[in-house]
Amino acid sequence: MLFSHASTVIATHPYARLDRLVTTVDLQEGTVGEPKAWDDPGVAMEICQLLRDSKIL
16 A cells, blocks of 8 residues: 555656656657657746746756
8 A cells, every 4th residue: 555655656756757757858859840759848847846846956
């Protein structure tokens, strides 16, 4: 029970989302020009928002 709950918490944590976004950009995943692809400005904006909200920078 503890492990399943922890997995849910980790999967929904903002750092997990940030990791997926950075990986998308780093590996240039997705079709160029498509939404949620590595070159989508929304991906960069979401990365910036997550960093701003985390108060790391």
